[in-house]
Amino acid sequence: MKLYFTPGTCSLAPHIVLRELGLEAELVRVRLGTPPVIAATQDDYRALNPNGYVPLLELDDGSLLTEGVAILQYLADLHPEAGLLPAATPLQRYESMRWLVYISSELHKMFSPWLFHPEYGEQAAEVARGKIAKRLELVERQLDGRDYLLGQAFTVADAYLFAIVSWAKLCKVPLDAFAHLQAWLERVAARPTVQAALQAERLR
Numbered sequence: 001m002k003l004y005f006t007p008g009t010c011s012l013a014p015h016i017v018l019r020e021l022g023l024e025a026e027l028v029r030v031r032l033g034t035p036p037v038i039a040a041t042q043d044d045y046r047a048l049n050p051n052g053y054v055p056l057l058e059l060d061d062g063s064l065l066t067e068g069v070a071i072l073q074y075l076a077d078l079h080p081e082a083g084l085l086p087a088a089t090p091l092q093r094y095e096s097m098r099w100l101v102y103i104s105s106e107l108h109k110m111f112s113p114w115l116f117h118p119e120y121g122e123q124a125a126e127v128a129r130g131k132i133a134k135r136l137e138l139v140e141r142q143l144d145g146r147d148y149l150l151g152q153a154f155t156v157a158d159a160y161l162f163a164i165v166s167w168a169k170l171c172k173v174p175l176d177a178f179a180h181l182q183a184w185l186e187r188v189a190a191r192p193t194v195q196a197a198l199q200a201e202r203l204r
Contacts, residue, residue, distance in 0.1 A: 001025040004048070004056035006032050007201040010108060011055035012163040014071045015201065017156055019193035021079050027200065030054050069100045072156040084156050092150075099149055099157040106135045107164050115171040129173050136165075136178055143180035147187060154191065162188045 003018060003025045005011035009032075018025050029039040036045040036052045049056045049066055057065040057074070065071055076085035086092040114120055114128035139161070142149060149157045165185060168175050175182055188194055 001060060002028050002058040004028045004030050004038075004045070004054055004058070005201070006030050006054045007203055009054055010068050010160070010163050012166070012197060012201065012203075013068055013156070013160040014055050014057065014075060015197045016159040016162070016194055017072055017075045017084060019196050020084060020154070020159070021075060021082055023075070023078070025057075030056075068160065069104050072100065072160060073097075076156050083153055084159075086150055086153075086155060096150060096155060096157055100160060102138075103157065103160050103164055107132065107161075110135065111164060111167050111171060111173075115167070115173075125171075129171070132173050133177070136175075136181060140178045140180050143184050148184070154188070158184075158188055162194065 001018075001023065003011065003014060005015055005027055006029065015027070030045050031037050031039045032053070037043060038045055046052050048058070048064060051066065055066075055068055055071055057071045059065065065074055073085060076082070080087060085096050087096075110128050110132045114124055118125075139149075146152065148154050149161060162185070165175075165181070167173075175185075189198075
């Protein structure tokens, strides 16, 4: 497999999951821009992913899978025994999917584009920060009494949330009011697989 990634983006989530599962994958760095290119070859990345963003997972048979939430679920289903996508009951699986969707639509899409494109202006950025803070309140309540989002075990939802919430400092989103979330961030960051992914992407 190949994982097309850009350091500091949401592609960190499937990178972490690959390491959690012990799966071998070639990391292919993409330099985002106009146009986005594969760093090693300067080939136009849009030939593989017309959307021009990461992550992209290329399977051994050449099949291409885009969209981070789909990639996370695919990887977890390769080794269901690892429990990265809880499925003991249908409700547990849908609870996992609910959090993946929430992170994608309510957090990811509030950070990006609003806090990564200064051309939108500081007023738009402040509105986005306020909305993110409100949406993190739900995460804070969910983490009360839990080590991870869905209980005591790490899942793909934690990998995705970590990639997104890690943008908070860069984007000037204060986390002071979220003690459980801050403790969770430290807990996830300390995982050897997360440390290895960060090191590989030169984020540490």
